[in-house]
Amino acid sequence: MGxxxxxxxxxxxxxxxxxxxxxxxxxxxxxxTGTRALDRHGITTxxxxxxGALTRPAFERGVAVGDLATFLLVSRQxxxxxxxxLEAQGLVEKAVDxxxxxxxxxxxxxxxxxxxxxxxxxxxxxFYAGALQGFxxxxxxxxxxxxxxxxxxxxxxxxxxxxxxxxQAAE
Amino acid sequence: MGxxxxxxxxxxxxxxxxxxxxxxxxxxxxxxTGTRALDRHGITTxxxxxxGALTRPAFERGVAVGDLATFLLVSRQxxxxxxxxLEAQGLVEKAVDxxxxxxxxxxxxxxxxxxxxxxxxxxxxxFYAGALQGFxxxxxxxxxxxxxxxxxxxxxxxxxxxxxxxxQAAE
DNA sequence: ATTTTTATGTCAACATGTTTACGTAATTAT
DNA sequence: ATAATTACGTAAACATGTTGACATAAAAAT
Numbered sequence: 001m002g003x004x005x006x007x008x009x010x011x012x013x014x015x016x017x018x019x020x021x022x023x024x025x026x027x028x029x030x031x032x033t034g035t036r037a038l039d040r041h042g043i044t045t046x047x048x049x050x051x052g053a054l055t056r057p058a059f060e061r062g063v064a065v066g067d068l069a070t071f072l073l074v075s076r077q078x079x080x081x082x083x084x085x086l087e088a089q090g091l092v093e094k095a096v097d098x099x100x101x102x103x104x105x106x107x108x109x110x111x112x113x114x115x116x117x118x119x120x121x122x123x124x125x126x127f128y129a130g131a132l133q134g135f136x137x138x139x140x141x142x143x144x145x146x147x148x149x150x151x152x153x154x155x156x157x158x159x160x161x162x163x164x165x166x167x168q169a170a171e
Numbered sequence: 172m173g174x175x176x177x178x179x180x181x182x183x184x185x186x187x188x189x190x191x192x193x194x195x196x197x198x199x200x201x202x203x204t205g206t207r208a209l210d211r212h213g214i215t216t217x218x219x220x221x222x223g224a225l226t227r228p229a230f231e232r233g234v235a236v237g238d239l240a241t242f243l244l245v246s247r248q249x250x251x252x253x254x255x256x257l258e259a260q261g262l263v264e265k266a267v268d269x270x271x272x273x274x275x276x277x278x279x280x281x282x283x284x285x286x287x288x289x290x291x292x293x294x295x296x297x298f299y300a301g302a303l304q305g306f307x308x309x310x311x312x313x314x315x316x317x318x319x320x321x322x323x324x325x326x327x328x329x330x331x332x333x334x335x336x337x338x339q340a341a342e
Numbered sequence: 343a344t345t346t347t348t349a350t351g352t353c354a355a356c357a358t359g360t361t362t363a364c365g366t367a368a369t370t371a372t
Numbered sequence: 373a374t375a376a377t378t379a380c381g382t383a384a385a386c387a388t389g390t391t392g393a394c395a396t397a398a399a400a401a402t
Contacts, residue, residue, distance in 0.1 A: 020201065021223065023201055023318060024220055044388080076349090077352085077389095082387085142317070153303065154200035157200075236379080237378095248382085274378095
């Protein structure tokens with residue numbers, strides 16, 4: 001193997017190193033600044049993610065805990081605690097699935113939907129504006145594209161996510 | 172305000188929503204798959220970040236806990252626990268700073284450096300290859316650029332990080 | 343009808359992240 | 373010299389994330 005190949009390999013490794021370290025830093029800051037942005041409402045970025053998911057048209061009539069965990073890419077056990085905290089705040093509720101009595105459907109309460117639409121949107125759009133300062137629409141689309149692509153790779157690395165995907169594809 | 176303006180604004184919000192949700196998902200998967208990749212060595216992604224930071228030329232002779240926390244963008248209290256676990260594993264050590272007796276410098280032990288160089292690199296390069304499948308060198312550079320840019324915005328949103336930056340700039 | 347699978351709940355142990363707060367010791371500023 | 377600041381350790385309380393394990397009840401397969 002030539003010297004240049006070695007150098008190229010070392011450069012590639014340094015590039016990857018930097019990339020994932022930046023991702024790690026961004027993740028830390030996302031949660032730190034995001035939670036602070038919604039401090040007035042006592043909502044964390046994770047709760048934000050749950051509430052946002054529940055406003056999706058597909059989940060509007062309720063979603064099973066397991067499906068929500070698959071969607072958010074967190075564990076069922078972790079999500080259970082998150083949901084119980086949101087339930088205690090009166091923002092979400094559980095209803096038994098008419099089609100499957102084993103399944104409880106999580107959905108927003110009227111209070112939860114109101115909080116999301118009328119109160120949180122002010123801080124959320126402010127946060128978006130701050131965190132995406134200097135990003136053109138094209139930049140945003142490109143970044144989303146890269147994150148999408150990386151996410152697919154991550155899922156391929158995760159045995160559970162892969163089988164869950166296959167299961168979903170087989171339905 | 173015209174109807175098109177409203178639509179543009181809604182589209183922008185949907186775009187930002189998707190972007191940060193992807194970032195949230197990528198962060199979850201980074202820790203899940205990254206920790207699993209290094210499972211054989213009992214190293215988590217956070218410990219990985221610490222060890223990686225300590226191999227930087229600037230930190231090779233040791234770095235103060237506070238400076239390391241600033242660099243990793245985590246709190247000092249959190250880092251203390253992380254370091255004590257790495258210390259218990261014999262991977263890092265603390266030494267008193269000759270220039271400032273208040274300050275303890277964290278640095279890799281011989282064991283730690285050996286683990287990083289001889290053992291972890293195999294799994295790390297495998298993880299990089301998997302998570303960046305389909306990414307050209309240009310893609311990686313562009314993604315790093317976007318993450319860098321977003322990180323700067325996050326820091327601007329964080330009162331502490333901003334003051335720390337200013338403090339550093341003033342030195 | 344009986345067995346197996348599935349969905350959820352729950353408990354436990356652990357690592358990571360936050361914040362607030364207090365003590366101590368060393369340095370720096372006055 | 374005295375006072376203020378700085379660096380660290382440490383503790384507590386909390387929210388998030390992981391894994392593993394076990395119980396239960398309903399659905400699905402045999």
